[in-house]
Amino acid sequence: MLKNNNILCNVVECKFNDKNQYCTxxxxxxxxxxxxxxxxxxxxxxSFQSMK
Ligand code: SF4
Structure with a gap:
């Protein structure tokens, strides 16, 4: 998934997080x-969803 440069997020527990400070x-x-x-x-x- 590509990061969205307009949405900064550090919630690495979310399945939509790119694990590098951005939402995808x-x-x-x-x-x-x-x-x-x-x-x-x-x-x-x-919009958060857990990894599992
Ligand atoms: S959907 Fe997940 S990764 Fe995206 S902004 Fe919300 S918590 Fe962060």
Whole structure:
């Protein structure tokens, strides 16, 4: 899979990560897990999939 130069990501546990600081998807979805996001911890990548 080719890296997407527009999506930096260091989540190496994700099957879409190129293990060199980039995501390989064309597009990702970011979500929040609180009604009102207050800080970076309130947000996450909803496109994540585990390696298994
Ligand atoms: S899908 Fe999300 S978590 Fe996975 S490599 Fe891409 S940006 Fe990172």
């Amino acid at each position: 998807l064309e597009q990702i979805k970011i979500t929040k897990h609180e009604a009102i996001a207050k800080n970076v911890e309130s947000t996450d990548c909803a």
